Amino acid sequence: MLQTTVLFIGYVWPEPTSSAAGSRMLQLLQFFKNQGATVVFSSPAKKSDHVHNLTSEGIQQKEIELNNASFDDFIKELQPTVVVFDRYMMEEQFGWRVAEHAPNALRILDTEDLHFLRNERKNALKQDKDVTNDALLNSELAKRELASIFRCDLSLIISETEMKLLQEVFNVDEKLLCYLPFLLPKQIEIEQSQERIPKGYTEKEDFIFIGNFIHAPNWDAVLALKETVWPIIRKYLPKAKLHIYGAYATEKVYNLHNEKEGFIVHGWAENAFEVIQNARVMLAPIRFGAGLKGKLVEAMQMQTPSVTTAVGAEGINGSYPWNGFIFNNPIDFAHASVALYTQEEQWQQAVKNGNRILNMRFDASVHKLNLKTAIDSILEDLQAHRTHNFIGSMLMQQTTQASKYLSKWIEVKNRSK
Template identity: 30%
Template sequence: MSTSLADLRYFLNRMIGLFRRSVASLRTRGWQATWQRIRVHTRSLPPPQRAPLYLPPAEAFAPFEVPSSVEPRVSIVIPVYNHVAHTLACLRALAAHPPQVACEILVVDDGSSDETVQWMPQVRGLRYEVRAANGGFIEACNDGVARSRGDYVVLLNNDTVPQPGWLDALLETFGTTPAAGLVGSQLLYPDGRLQESGGVVFSDGSAWSYGRFESPDDPRYSALRDADYCSGAALMLPRALWDQLGGLDTRYRPAYYEDTDLAFAVRAAGYRVLVQPASRVVHDEGTSNGTDTGSGIKAYQVRNRGVFAAKWAPVLADHPAPGSVPTPALLHRRQRQVLILDELVPQPDRDSGSLRQYNLIRMLLAEGAHVVFVPTRREHGGAATEALQKLGVEVWYAPYLEGVGTWLREHGPRFAVAMMVRHHVASECLPLLRRYAPQARRVFDTVDLHYLRERRGAELAGDAGLLRNAERTRTRELAVMAGSDITVLVSDAERAQLQVDAPAVRVELISNLHEVAGAGAPWSARRDLVFVGGFRHPPNVDAMQWFIGDVFARIRAQLPEVRFHCIGADVPPVVQALAARQPGVEIHGFVPVVTPYMDEVRIAVAPLRFGAGVKGKVNLSMAHGQPVVATTCAVEGMHLRDGDDVLIADDADAFAAAVVRLYRDEALWQHLSVAGLRNVQQHFSLDAAQATVRRVFLE
């Protein structure tokens, strides 16, 4: 495929940007940290690693136990007709990796004549239900659900091997996805190839198993998605909805198209039908009825297609024509598609910028948009990528993402909006978007004004070279704004700065996005001080050098029992060395869940001496009712007033005095706690940003 001028400009801009950032990093981080960052950008990418499939070994029958509960939340209904070896493999998988949720397992015997009758009663915890007469798959399912006791019901074929976590992933989807009505698993062949990640139905009633024979890791098939139907081999829905719909339609007896019909009925009732690839189930397709549609039970598949097409003709008229090849563009054609370009997927447990981006994505999904995330470094982000996929974000990565330009050449035309995050990513990607997605609204998310942060750091350090770098960053950042349709800022202070520096730029404000957690523990139950911030961010390194080196000893002189908890990834040696010399300082490094430190520590400190944007560490504490002592820089643009919402101090003596005063004064502490919660709700909550998000991305 030929390389366009836009592709060449992308490569050149990327190399120039990497060189410039490396030079700046040498001055601020030193050669070791800079070399590590260069290696990250240039290393080869391994393919993403998923857990190997669990397949229970074939062995002689011996009694065993499966999960069971007298008050199940989920009922797993397994219809069987002979093939006891498959049934045992399915049950052994459930026993080997029991779900976290309380469940019951019902094997509904539809007239087996093999060892099923002898062996199933010996499986402890199993509800073995024998039907009076053979009636086929549909009647066995309806009968089994009628005997179940759970709030949710799962239909599970006996020729399946559920993988660890499969059931909990299905159930979790109902809690995180609005209007979820039916959720199916990703089905795999025993050799690991994809059998189906949801189904596509064409206008004549024929169907397509999406992703058949391809890799289950392919980004097209590995994210939560609305599907036309999900196979009855493994699907979940609320028992109340099942009863409302009357179960599987018996006009399709004995089998085939009943699961497709159920999905259409769920949708007609106002609910969504979803496939959740985080739920993986191995399915030995064709065990019960073979694959030949010309004879036997399988022949009903052909007959029932006509029955289905006649029943749902008005709905099918809006479906793709037979022969269409399903693609992401086709499957999401009814949604507004939003592209996000950033170096890496957000890690909301590590930095406030990631939390803001993650919550923005959640807001877009809740508004019905389809979000596609392309990390320009092409890396699979492990758990962070999988978390986005479970929400329904189409995330791309190597080897399926060969290059940003190549990918945009194929996918660019489907986007209504393309958001570029941070100025160096935007500089690289703007030419590609102009060439391959000219119809898309170009949104530039600054995260913060980099040139403003760099300028302040240079002025604090008294470094003329850094000051020149900041001016070069200013030129590049303003050029990106000029090439974008909308520039997104995080604070009113930055908006005021741009009114001076670039008054013609269209600006919108989407600040930090937090959910208000609540007040946490009262003053009397709290103790100590805390700081939260990642140390790849130079302002945080400087803040801890100043606080631990100059401020904390003054606090300990008046509060000798107080401890200081320093939380954040990538703690540099200079901070660790300072902490080792200062009694009462505890360096925790990265902490996956910081909530206990927000809910149980008395005061948060934000001693930043330079920076820009809005400080997520301040929002995070206030969202938990934890008062904050901060510098003027740390609360810039956050609608906070000294003494009313926060305590502000900028020199070591004043900062220490403010901490000691707040630590001892319960009434002041309570006042600031309530005011901080109110501030987050009014200015930094998801509700506060909703109108702007709709205006930028959806109108």
């Protein structure tokens, strides 16, 4: 991929200190940069105070507008080799413009997680029922997201569970998918470099939860902690505290703060790794969601064992033992949390399990090679790849026309204001 230009079209500007999605995006940007490519990140979103300094990474920035032909002029001049859409919404908005004005660009969709799966799980939780394949196949959001996957030349899927779902339920050709979890250095490499030396059992204290509060599953998890899990833990550990961290905490989050209960709401953490490594146990009673839960992987990196749910652990450990406990029932969850917190031998074993998961499942060198191989293979004969993807070609011809002319109508309407 030498002497190539890679354009990212982001739903938001990367905030690696605020969310796992931000960390993931920075990993992708650095991957292409390290391949020798000229990397440009663009977004129609407003920048927040927590946006990463992309210039320091040698990455160019470009502010773009929705429903505006100025993007056409921009991409005509840039003529990127690769275009990466950050989430399906960006592909819907800009995919037809890329196809029209940079037709030879390889189009990649980074899903972060499958939004329709997260949404259906949320709906099922409200109705106290299981998610079925029929529900997924009838999901309007699934139709939108799958259409984007088919229209793109390659989609990056962060979880093996979601890879299996796309192939077995939605019959997506494996050539259109690339399994790409978090790209992490091996734990032994971190320890040898002295980059981070995690604290031991006796140096750590209290419990922690961390998560971006724009993300609905995180708010739901904090409520579960407040209402059911934490009161049980406090009966056994009356001096312990639960520290709640997360970007974009609103008033309703801060209203849960209670010093007497040991339920401490801090809000945004300037350094997530630091606050995680200070805690002895991570709690994450996540009841719905999709993708990989960055907080749990970060806890492993800082050798902080965790207690979570099946949804929380999904896609992370594979067949390896979890670095703590997995329970869906809040009572079992609370009792397991107390055991993990108080029994050092069990805690130490959990740390070892976490190190094994990181080394065996998230080795950056392995997954970067797989991504490079997938991209190079498609670029060798992009036209043949697209010809083979007949559904994608059909959708590009038909469904994008609606997006195209709706966008043009909005643009004309905006000019007349």
